[in-house]
Amino acid sequence: MLERIQVKLDNYGFSGLDSSQIGAVKSVADYYQMSLTPTEILGFTGLAFLNVFDEYFVQPNAGPPEPDIFRLVRNLGIHIEGIHQYADGAAFIKLQADAWDKAKVAIDSKKPVFSKNIAQENQTSVITAFDDIGYYIDSWHTGYENWQDVIPWNLLGLSRCPCVNCVNDRKVSESKEATSGLISLHWATPIPANDKMNSMKEALQFVFSLNEKETYEEFGKRYFVGLKAFEEWINAIESNRVLKYDFALVIEVVSEARHHANLFLKELKQIFDGKSHHLFDEAISTYGNIATKTKVLKEKFPYEQPRESFNEVNRQDVVTILRNILLLERKGLSCLREICFL
Structure with missing residues (x-):
């Protein structure tokens, strides 16, 4: 042969x-x-600040559509x-x-x-x-x-x-x-990279636009995005529609994103003048708290979890933490809007 x-x-x-x-x-x-760095890629594509979940919360890497992400990746060269x-x-x-x-x-x-x-x-x-x-x-x-x-x-x-x-x-x-x-x-x-200021603003505008949409469809499948995605995820967990196995997969991606969101904001702060640093400090603190809380959930339910439902105690604990995170996500998005329009 x-x-x-x-x-x-x-x-x-x-x-x-x-x-x-x-x-x-x-x-x-x-x-x-x-x-x-991973921080730059996640930050300048907006994925550091986004949630994109399929309607069954089992495909953490399903979206957003590649064309949108790859358009933003051009800014990185x-x-x-x-x-x-x-x-x-x-x-x-x-x-x-x-x-x-x-x-x-x-x-x-x-x-x-x-x-x-x-x-x-x-x-x-x-x-x-x-x-x-x-x-x-x-x-x-x-x-x-x-x-x-x-x-x-x-x-x-x-x-x-x-x-x-x-x-x-x-x-x-x-x-x-x-x-x-x-x-x-x-x-x-x-290819040549674009300047960081304009690249950052384009990425954040993408985050805002998806949050306003709340849902989108691609190839016959429905996806929740932004704060709406987090709300629907919490509702699904609360009504016992999410298995521990799938939760572990999703929280891995969310935790990774928010860890890099915090780092990205710290890096961005250095390219703005001192008058705007208070806005970054608030955003850094907010996403730092989100990163900490998502890490707690990731470590409590590491991959690979069994394909079974949460018990009642664990489910309520998870829902409580996620509701706290959702409040911080709302605050974080507000901080990002102020930064974007500096």
Whole structure:
């Protein structure tokens, strides 16, 4: 048997952030040796201050839509292009083939490529190599048995992580072969960055606009955003519609975001004159409190929790803390509005 020829990108791997969408951007920045921190990426995309939850609160990395985030990433000096489209039947097969061709061209040109729904559903993985069969990835499941196996190109968009745990899970849960899905595959090139002041204001305007929308739909799925997302999440927990397993996944992403929100505001304070520092001090204090409280919940319910309901005591404790956080989130958003219009 002839050995398959593999085309590989050196020095390209998944960064390991809980928000895998942002983790892919950080991976790109590292590949191009750009001095971008997770704090800057989360801050200048607005995700440090946002909540985006699917209506069942089980997909912490489902949104917001990639086109919105990648538009803001341009301000950081990264131009991202690619495919972000849902298709069914023959159109889906054609879209998979188009993505396959574009991914190969990008990697051949030494451009980093990443994709959502190639391994875990709604998670983003980086594509480190390809051969004549398909893709090789780096993701949250790196290190598990068989994680390095190839993912055939015609399984893109179907969340086919090759690790042994995911393979066994699919044997139990899947009833028929999927013929539709979201193809969200992108590649990136470096460009000149924009100034931080305007980039910050554009990111905050994005945060405000999503908060005003409260909900949006993409490819037939509904998402809650901003303060509305937090309110609906609390209501779902209170009415026993959220399992501990899913809560742990979501609180990881929220906690990571608010930790970096606090750090981002501290960094921004340094580029404003002293007259506005009191506004930053209030915002820093507010998001510092949010970061502390979300960390408490993350540590109390670390991944991986069992797929079971909260007991009554734990549920009430969680709801109480989240309601306190919601009050702080409202205050924090008010602080951000004052900062944005300085």
